[in-house]
Amino acid sequence: MAVLGFCVASPPRLSWKAFGTNRLSTRVHRSYRRRIALVRAEVNFVNADEAKRLVSEEGYTILDVRDKTQYERAHIKSSHHVPLFIENQDNDLGTIVKRTVHNNFSGLFFGLPFTKLNPDFVRTIKEKFSDDSKLLIVCQEGLRSAAAANKLEVAGYRNLSCITSGLQSAKPGSFESEGSTELQNAGKAGLVTIQGKISAVLGTVLICAFLFITFFPEQAEKILQMSPSS
Template identity: 75%
Template sequence: MAGLATCCSTLSSTSHVAVSWLEFQAHHSGRRTAWKPSRWRNANGIRAEVKFVKPDEVKKLVTEEGYAVVDVRDRTQFERARIKSCYHVPLFIENKDNDFGTIVLRTVHNNFSGLFFGLPFTKPNPEFTESVKNQFSAGSKLLLVCQEGLRSAAAANKLEKAGFENIACITSGLQSVPPGTFDSEGKTELQDAGKAGLVTVQGKISAVLGAVLICAFLFITFFPDQAEKLLELAPTS
């Protein structure tokens, strides 16, 4: 249903809930561990382990344990920044359906979330699981990555049910991975791939205005006589 597409648009606002849940998975008997497997049972009764890895320890899975990186973000975030040599299999795809309900929801989305946060109007990718199965065997070690951590956790759930047994996710997503952890490509940093729209522009304007105000304060502080003369030259109404 088209209404499900708005799930992707609410990821940022619910990321704190996801972080709390994922951090809960990483605790055991009151002790913090590098990662704590979350065990789920699939349809065949086989228990699989999903590792939720802390951002500063995730590279070890790729370089030492041979995990393949599967990026489940939408196309726009993937194009902004991505890990080199990763596989892109989006959990959500752009919704271009033209039924009346979808058109209404897409218009509302584009005028609010799309405009301010640069989020595309999406729907669940019906071919997600099959696309992964076509590239990897059930025994493959897969590190699922997204921007905030929600989509990778949802993708892990789908793949576990499909029989995959070695799945890992990054707690709170790529936005929390230290810069330089992975070799990346794109027009921005991995941590900033989720930032777009008017919110980003507003942030840049605020930064410029802040710098101007700081410079003005320093000028008045260290050169009070010159500042006073400039104020006398200013036109009065």
């Protein structure tokens, strides 16, 4: 009589040596991820004087991430311009409504263009600069430069610096610039600037009137008593 035999394969045994190797590999991987996290946290925020030193002594390249209008008003000579935000010319209904509201308020009073995030920002930077490039990122108020640094940090850049509070905090003459105005004033536009000039003129007129009434009260009284009929 034939006897059928069944062979049941036992599961492979994991040696303590292999188990220890796997645990070591896991610890190394976690340690590596922690080091990467620490490296990615290194964005250097400096004032305008320190920024100038980074450019002149340590070979940092200036990357201007402001919009086109502010860059054209004033920018640091030899800087590279890659805007973080670009003008939004989309023609869907929602964008048209938002653009109309913006242009009638923020655009009119503050001279701010209606913009959106530049979808090609990181790609353009990578085409211009290698990952080990030293970049000094500048904007007008310091917010866009910090956001741009965060994007570039995630993309693999490590040598990044930003000017705290932006170019508006730079003293006149801190950097050699080009444009129709000073670097610190490049963000000022719209009716706000005109209103400021009008307010200055009115203030001067009122001060002169006050001084005239104070030192020449009789003449002032005669002028106030004059009527068009006379």
